[in-house]
Amino acid sequence: MYVFSIIVLIGLLLSAGFFLYTIYRLLWNAVKIPEKKPGLKLQLGRRIYLVIRNVFLQAKLFKDLGGGIMHALMFWAFIAFASYSSDFFVSAIFPGTNLLSGTFEQVAFFTVDIFAIIALLDVVYAFIRRWGIKIKRYQGYNGFEAWFILSLVGILMATYYVLSVLRLDGVSANIPGSIGENLAAANTPVSYALASVLPKVSATTGYYIYWTAFTIHAADFIIFLAYIPTSKHLHLFAAPFNVLFAKEDQAILKPIDFEKETRFGATDIRDFDWKDYFDFYACTECGRCTANCPANLTGKTLSPRDIIWDIREVVVAQGTEYRTRGGDRDQVFKTVIGEPILEKDLWSCTTCMACVEQCPVMIDHVSKIVDMRRSLVLNQGKAPREVIDLTRNIEQYGSPYTIDPSTRADWAAGLDVVDLSKTPDAQYDVLYWVGCVASFDKRNQEIAKSVTKILKKAGVNFAILGSQEKCTGDPARRTGNEYLADMMIKGNVETLKANRVQKVITSCAHCFNSLKNEYKDFGIELEVHHHTEFINRLISDKKLSVKSLDSDTLEKYTYHDPCYVGRYNKLYEEPRDVVKSFAANYEEMEMNKSKSLCCGAGGGRLWMEEKEGTLISHKRIEQADKVNATTVVTACPYCMTMLDDARKTTGREDKMKIQDVSELIAGRID
Amino acid sequence: MVDIIVLIKQMPDLEQVKPDPTTGEPQLKNVPLKLENLSENSVEEAVRLKEKYGGKVTAIIFGNEQSSAILKKAYAMGADEGHIITGFKGNNPSLTAKVLGEKIRALKHDIVILGNQSADSISGLLAGKIANHLGIPLLGNANSIEVSGSTVKVKRALEENNQIIQADFPVVISVTQEINEPRLPPVMQIMQAGRKPINTEAATLTGREVKVLSNKAPKSERKKMVFEDVDKGIAEIVKVIREESR
Numbered sequence: 001m002y003v004f005s006i007i008v009l010i011g012l013l014l015s016a017g018f019f020l021y022t023i024y025r026l027l028w029n030a031v032k033i034p035e036k037k038p039g040l041k042l043q044l045g046r047r048i049y050l051v052i053r054n055v056f057l058q059a060k061l062f063k064d065l066g067g068g069i070m071h072a073l074m075f076w077a078f079i080a081f082a083s084y085s086s087d088f089f090v091s092a093i094f095p096g097t098n099l100l101s102g103t104f105e106q107v108a109f110f111t112v113d114i115f116a117i118i119a120l121l122d123v124v125y126a127f128i129r130r131w132g133i134k135i136k137r138y139q140g141y142n143g144f145e146a147w148f149i150l151s152l153v154g155i156l157m158a159t160y161y162v163l164s165v166l167r168l169d170g171v172s173a174n175i176p177g178s179i180g181e182n183l184a185a186a187n188t189p190v191s192y193a194l195a196s197v198l199p200k201v202s203a204t205t206g207y208y209i210y211w212t213a214f215t216i217h218a219a220d221f222i223i224f225l226a227y228i229p230t231s232k233h234l235h236l237f238a239a240p241f242n243v244l245f246a247k248e249d250q251a252i253l254k255p256i257d258f259e260k261e262t263r264f265g266a267t268d269i270r271d272f273d274w275k276d277y278f279d280f281y282a283c284t285e286c287g288r289c290t291a292n293c294p295a296n297l298t299g300k301t302l303s304p305r306d307i308i309w310d311i312r313e314v315v316v317a318q319g320t321e322y323r324t325r326g327g328d329r330d331q332v333f334k335t336v337i338g339e340p341i342l343e344k345d346l347w348s349c350t351t352c353m354a355c356v357e358q359c360p361v362m363i364d365h366v367s368k369i370v371d372m373r374r375s376l377v378l379n380q381g382k383a384p385r386e387v388i389d390l391t392r393n394i395e396q397y398g399s400p401y402t403i404d405p406s407t408r409a410d411w412a413a414g415l416d417v418v419d420l421s422k423t424p425d426a427q428y429d430v431l432y433w434v435g436c437v438a439s440f441d442k443r444n445q446e447i448a449k450s451v452t453k454i455l456k457k458a459g460v461n462f463a464i465l466g467s468q469e470k471c472t473g474d475p476a477r478r479t480g481n482e483y484l485a486d487m488m489i490k491g492n493v494e495t496l497k498a499n500r501v502q503k504v505i506t507s508c509a510h511c512f513n514s515l516k517n518e519y520k521d522f523g524i525e526l527e528v529h530h531h532t533e534f535i536n537r538l539i540s541d542k543k544l545s546v547k548s549l550d551s552d553t554l555e556k557y558t559y560h561d562p563c564y565v566g567r568y569n570k571l572y573e574e575p576r577d578v579v580k581s582f583a584a585n586y587e588e589m590e591m592n593k594s595k596s597l598c599c600g601a602g603g604g605r606l607w608m609e610e611k612e613g614t615l616i617s618h619k620r621i622e623q624a625d626k627v628n629a630t631t632v633v634t635a636c637p638y639c640m641t642m643l644d645d646a647r648k649t650t651g652r653e654d655k656m657k658i659q660d661v662s663e664l665i666a667g668r669i670d
Numbered sequence: 671m672v673d674i675i676v677l678i679k680q681m682p683d684l685e686q687v688k689p690d691p692t693t694g695e696p697q698l699k700n701v702p703l704k705l706e707n708l709s710e711n712s713v714e715e716a717v718r719l720k721e722k723y724g725g726k727v728t729a730i731i732f733g734n735e736q737s738s739a740i741l742k743k744a745y746a747m748g749a750d751e752g753h754i755i756t757g758f759k760g761n762n763p764s765l766t767a768k769v770l771g772e773k774i775r776a777l778k779h780d781i782v783i784l785g786n787q788s789a790d791s792i793s794g795l796l797a798g799k800i801a802n803h804l805g806i807p808l809l810g811n812a813n814s815i816e817v818s819g820s821t822v823k824v825k826r827a828l829e830e831n832n833q834i835i836q837a838d839f840p841v842v843i844s845v846t847q848e849i850n851e852p853r854l855p856p857v858m859q860i861m862q863a864g865r866k867p868i869n870t871e872a873a874t875l876t877g878r879e880v881k882v883l884s885n886k887a888p889k890s891e892r893k894k895m896v897f898e899d900v901d902k903g904i905a906e907i908v909k910v911i912r913e914e915s916r
Binding site: 378379382397404405481 | 683685688702851853857858860
């Protein structure tokens with residue numbers, strides 16, 4: 001064997017050993033520390049689809065087009081290099097031997113030769129993005145790691161070309177112990193072009209250039225391999241698995257079995273499951289989550305990226321301590337709340353799911369944040385004052401308001417609505433779940449009245465639960481009080497069953513999500529429709545005829561996506577179709593559909609004061625103003641409350657209206 | 671170590687009480703009972719003192735079987751022991767003080783805490799009467815309580831001045847709403863509260879009870895005039911006010 005072969009072999013073994021050992025340590029943490037299970041289902045088809053879509057096709061990356069294209073090309077270059085690098089090391093260690101041959105070799109070399117130049121350009125582009133145009137989300141995060149890894153990639157590609165040119169020129173074939181044989185020009189077009197412009201070198205010079213390039217190339221790869229698992233580049237390994245293991249219902253909360261469980265919510269790293277650990281490991285600190293977080297965008301310190309990354313650092317530190325020294329788990333695993341995760345950051349979250357939607361590697365930030373809220377509320381009774389009041393009201397009155405629950409259906413007085421509290425034996429096809437805000441809040445009662453008018457006009461045989469209806473538990477749930485939520489949900493499930501409810505429509509985005517996605521964990525399967533979806537169908541089925549706008553109207557419409565209708569339930573087109581059924585003058589706001597900006601009310605924030613930074617709702621109303629909208633259409637009483645307030649407090653009362661989809665239609669069907 | 675007795679009471683949720691439209695009597699049927707507001711502050715303060723100085727919190731409530739839910743709330747907040755005294759209506763504060771005083775005398779007590787007046791009967795007499803019955807000092811309307819050794823110091827906000835007063839154990843302290851923000855009990859404590867024993871005993875009373883003969887919402891005779899047009903309305907309102915004030 002040649003000296004170089006031996007050095008490369010030892011280097012590679014050391015590096016691979018270190019790589020595997022580090023991965024082992026990380027997996028050890030994920031297996032030994034958690035005390036909760038993720039409860040994953042097999043769902044093989046869905047998982048294969050996810051891996052193809054989100055790993056091989058890099059689909060979620062393109063939500064940020066520039067960064068997405070850059071990353072996808074780099075990813076594909078890495079795939080291309082996998083076969084080349086294997087071949088390289090086989091030839092380096094056993095000169096004269098090749099892993100690849102025939103057509104496979106030709107294809108592999110062709111792709112690598114093309115992708116190497118793409119990767120090189122990519123590296124330059126990445127440098128420009130981070131240090132040239134200074135894209136905000138990168139700033140302040142592991143600049144050294146980025147610089148180091150980009151340099152490694154750049155050098156790897158550059159030395160690849162040096163070696164290839166020498167191979168094309170026939171220099172390396174004459175060097176004893178080299179990787180080798182001559183390359184065919186047709187298979188390596190970029191290298192061939194380079195060879196044709198670069199001066200030819202003598203055998204001796206070639207010898208030195210070859211071994212220098214070879215050493216750098218091999219060393220680069222060896223360092224890279226060892227570096228991956230200790231840096232944010234662990235995502236090369238962890239992200240594909242994280243996508244593979246992704247839960248079907250991200251940001252959908254799971255119940256707590258209060259009879260069996262003893263640890264409530266997430267206090268320390270024992271309270272995250274092994275899938276959560278993959279979330280931590282897969283994070284690349286790309287910052288797309290934080291760049292789209294409504295709280296962060298309005299000057300609050302909450303950063304979903306930091307939440308994930310900070311816990312990852314705790315996992316690595318406490319995991320190492322526990323693995324090497326063992327000891328009492330209660331001593332080793334200290335709470336993550338307070339330090340490094342600030343309590344106020346946990347309460348700033350609107351659970352809007354923008355972070356989850358954006359994350360290319362499918363991390364679920366929201367359920368972790370709610371889990372930490374659960375820890376505070378359930379274990380310590382700790383919550384902002386307003387949340388405690390909210391909790392008391394839900395407990396005492398079955399709604400977030402200090403209002404006599406027997407008056408819940410007062411909005412329907414004189415509207416001739418079937419109230420199951422008064423006529424329990426009434427026959428009906430659909431239950432209209434009104435929700436607390438539309439039941440008790442003056443402005444939002446208009447939504448309940450409008451929905452009623454529409455359903456009646458379309459001849460839908462519907463009923464309401466009246467005073468039997470109670471808060472779905474969503475505000476309690478999202479503010480961490482699972483105990484109360486559990487009580488509310490179980491109570492409602494009983495009521496729904498007692499009234500033989502099967503089909504539900506609701507005009508509240510939060511009730512909609514709860515009833516549709518979360519009640520099944522409590523033993524009831526319902527067919528649930530959001531009112532926008534239902535109204536859209538009534539229009540397309542010609543059950544409603546909607547008067548179109550006068551052609552000379554100056555009205556201009558835009559639509560604000562409620563998070564729990566859009567991101568949570570993917571209803572983006574239905575509400576828009578309803579608006580466009582009569583209005584031609586329509587324009588999207590800057591942030592729309594899956595990138596829509598939250599109104600600021602989710603996650604129980606409707607009942608909390610927004611003290612830090614500026615108001616999210618103000619930012620949203622400014623976006624609406626930018627497209628000169630005179631009517632902002634929305635589809636959730638929470639959004640209505642926030643935006644209507646923002647409209648007034650920013651002095652836009654005279655030029656802008658906020659309307660629910662139902663109100664728009666109710667006014668055009670007479 | 672401080673032995674604290676906290677006197678609590680249950681009351682109907684006033685938000686859900688409506689007067690009967692014909693008789694004017696409050697309709698109490700189906701109205702849920704709750705831990706009276708200042709009682710909640712009292713329990714909170716008792717538990718905070720226990721957490722700070724060590725000791726034991728014993729809660730006493732007048733009531734019936736229904737009251738165990740209220741007592742459990744006090745347990746969830748951190749009370750260690752609870753007594754329900756049944757068969758007593760308590761419309762005469764003197765008698766109430768006597769019954770409670772006898773019960774307190776039978777228990778170890780350094781501090782007796784109660785609200786300065788309950789949200790339903792609003793007599794404000796009970797603290798003084800109990801102190802009198804037991805022959806111990808009353809530190810009334812406390813905004814904060816501090817213990818050192820066997821001395822207790824209380825801050826109280828009076829109408830024009832803030833006062834700090836002090837006395838040795840045992841004392842009766844009546845608290846105001848400002849003294850604290852009652853906690854949200856942790857789930858573990860709520861669940862444990864369900865398993866804690868509750869002591870129930872019937873009241874032995876000697877003395878004369880005050881009977882409530884009638885309890886009606888006052889009649890308000892509103893004119894219910896609504897003026898839709900603001901400009902016309904102002905003139906009308908001015909006219910009405912002038913006439914009414916004559």
